[in-house]
Amino acid sequence: MTDETVLAIDARGLVKTFKGSRGQPDVPAVAGIDLSVERGEVFGFLGPNGAGKTTTVRMLCTLLPITAGTATVAGVDVQAHPGHVRRLIGVALQEVGLDPTQTGRELLELQCGLYRVPNPKLRAEELLGLVGLSEAADRTIKGYSGGMKRRLDLATALVHEPSVLFLDEPTTGLDPASRITIWDEVRRINAAGTTVFLTTQYLEEADQLCDRLAIIDGGQIVSSGTPDALKAELGSDAVTIGLDASDRDNARHALGSLNGLDHITESEDGLAVYVDDGASVVAPIVQLLAAAQIHPNMISLARPTLDDVFLAATGRRIEGQSTETNAEVGE
Amino acid sequence: MNETILLARRAVREVWRLPAATLPALFIPVFFLVVNIGQVNKIFPSSTPFLHGQHYVAFQIPVSLVFAVSSATSGLAMVTDIDIGYLDKMLAAPIQRTALVWGRLAADLVRGVVVAILVLAVGFAFGARVKSGVPGVVLLIVLAALWGVAYAGIAIAIALKSKNVQTTNASFLIFFPLLFLTPNFVPLELLAPPLRVVARINPVSYVIQGLRDLVLYPTIHWGSLGACVLTIALTGTVLTWLSLRALNTFTD
Structure with missing residues (x-):
């Protein structure tokens, strides 16, 4: 996976249709999108609620089966080798996925263990420092603020230094100060070489962070390019x-x-x-x-x-x- | 295996830090035990033949053990993981997905051992004795805990299918009739004929009977013990398979 010519994300004709319940018609959530994300860039996926952003991310992260089309992440076919893809990606979804009964340190050490990081305690300590949670490390997550939870969630996605990081609306619901902190984190992560695929409904966020972006609406990409070019x-x-x-x-x-x-x-x-x-x-x-x-x-x-x-x-x-x-x- | 241990440790920590999720499940069987003893003690004195010289509490302890360990706690914890998005995080990790179920079941084993010890302690306080001695006590604890593990699969499967707290909690409705369609108050031969037929085909009867024989008899009755172990193994195999299947189709 060191081939620099391989796209970080390459999706062709990606479709997701949800079965309609109780006689209702099927719901097309993503209607045949193409995506080419270069290695090392921050790619934004901009669209309103219900546009198909999260569905796309979940397909690329192996969390949803693809109805039609193909997708590779870091050069690995998402459908053929989902286990391999999971080793290469970090995921922080819209819903902050943290167990409130654990401490920040316990959660990170567990995450390190699951990703077979060689020294979980050391890596957890390092990440806690990186996201500014060293002092709160031994408190249960239940007592963390929204911004702290987001930062910890981000840290859990980074334990194994992923090649591609998926962030699904990473700042939704955060106050402006916390939002800027997350932006700084994303920039730092990207500067360290990680490709970032970011969904957002915030224009300023897309403008501030993204090298390139695609605008999605009604399950289709309606425009794409650099923010300035668009x-x-x-x-x-x-x-x-x-x-x-x-x-x-x-x-x-x-x-x-x-x-x-x-x-x-x-x-x-x-x-x-x-x-x-x-x-x-x-x-x-x-x-x-x-x-x-x-x-x-x-x-x-x-x-x-x-x-x-x-x-x-x-x-x-x-x-x-x-x-x-x-x-x-x-x- | 490593993943299962890591996830089991997390689940055990969760149980420890959320006693409110476990204690009610323990309180109700103990409450039933105390109330039953209070109501039935005089009807069935120690001289009653099927008590073999024991207090009625000894006859009831296996019921309380099975009652106490048969909980939907793991299923409810699974629904919580779904709700808060933590299950997604686990599913996106490069682990064997089955470890998510095995981790929960391993924690159920630990919880089952602790709960069984507490129920036995209450029984001892009310005068019950385990006639088969220390090996019997150990078997009671281990088998009760294993039954808890075997039973947990149903709530986990419902949790993964329904993704709903109320539906998962309602899995208890499956168990409640099964617990009472057994020789729980009197031996099988004293049950009314229709109930006896139902009790004979009810797997929970064999678990209770196996545990009860350990309490009432000084020697191990291999027949009832074997039936108890077999029932636990079969139930566990079927329900765990259902939960693993539900996990495999979770993202479909």
Whole structure:
């Protein structure tokens, strides 16, 4: 498994269909996805709840049978050699998998034993220090905070220095400070050479951590690339204009002749105007609106975000904002 | 094997740190023992032929032993592991999956030994004696604990199939009738004919009978002991197989 040319994760046409219960139709959770994750990268899998992120991770971690398609992890076929795959991967799932009756040290030593790590006590001590839990090591996990549990869970996935680390929504439910601590850990783990496959529904997390990412929605990958490339694909700055609802149609019409206009969408507060160079059009926008007797209550300029990428790919905001009423004008 | 020992140690620690999961299972059989003795002692004095000069408590001890070790504790612990995601972590580890069941059963053996010693101590305090002496006491403890291990498979299998605490807890409903459709209060020959037929085909009867003979007779009755061991072995084989099968299909 030292062949550097082998992909860390290579999935082709991966499908997972759950049988419908009591006469209900089957549920397609993952509908034929392809994934190529290079060794050493942090790869993000971004999508809303129910998009198919966890199902994909569970298939790649040998925890769910694959309905159709193929997958290799660290060059090993997941379906043909699940036991071999388990030796090469570390897994920290969305549900923190910790036995609350054990102490942090006991749990790590047990985990080291199960992975046949040569000196379990030493390795457990080392990992406890690494995730900042040395002082709490001999307390039962029941009394740990959410952030401590996440860090310990992460440590349990690292006992055998895995080649590929799967993190399923590692910061969901954590406070901002704990989230940043986990991010630092992920960066450190990755810097030490471990490939990280990370699912998240947090845009900032994907932006901060991932070298590349794929956006999944409805069980299908709708877009993939580096965060910057994905944003650049939109090719536009977004000028958000706060408007009363009654002014929006007139404003959209008035701005139709704006130089460099890409497209306009309706947002919660008014309109989002996508243009090639946002800084140069703020003044013309104000003039065009004034000429149409429209008075905006706010104008702001922003580079496209991953949320915009998600919106462009799926027609929805990742946080669940409905954009069904969005209408596009312009080119 | 190493994995089984590691997981058994973890399960034993869990039992030790969660006495609330074990003590109620111990309390109820001891409560039954005390109440039964209080109610029936005068009806069956020591001169009653089937007591062989012993206190009625001696006749009841095997029932209490079987009652006390037949628990759904391991199944409930398995459901908890499923709920908290710990089973997933174990399933993603490069271990023999069967070790997850064997580890639980090994812990059941330890728990069974401790519970059996406590029940015997209560019986001794009420005047019971094991006529077959120290070997009989050892056999009582070991066989009772092994029955606990054999029986545990049903709750583990239900836990893995249902993934639900209430359903797993309800596995006790399977055992409760089986315990009482036995010669638990009086010998088999004194049971009403229909009940006698049911008791004869009920495996729990053979376990109780084997243990009871160790308590009542000064010499070991190899026939009843053999039937008891065979019943434990068969029950254990079937129920453990069911639990291993449930584990193998858990992720399907």
